Amino acid sequence: MLVLTRRAGESVVIGDGIVVTIIDVRGDGVRIGIDAPRSVKVHRAEVLDAVKAENAGAAVPDDAAEATAAALRSILPGPAAAPSPTQSE
Structure with missing residues (x-):
């Protein structure tokens, strides 16, 4: 497993078309946004x-x-x- 440290507003790119962006960090919760092609099930x-x-x-x-x-x-x-x-x- 790859473990990364990211801050709000920073992203991780997976493959050619998936971008995971940290939206917000509050306490022990993290809001993330996932931008992926429709063919990818999330x-x-x-x-x-x-x-x-x-x-x-x-x-x-x-x-x-x-x-x-x-x-x-x-x-x-x-x-x-x-x-x-x-x-x-």
């Missing part, structure tokens, strides 16, 4: 971690998914019930 780590945890909690375990698929196969018509596109009437 997220706060705690929000990204919360989204990942929520997504993991919403995932269906494999055994439950297989049970659901088996139940659906028993009530939905299978491929044999649908006419083949090559069949003529």
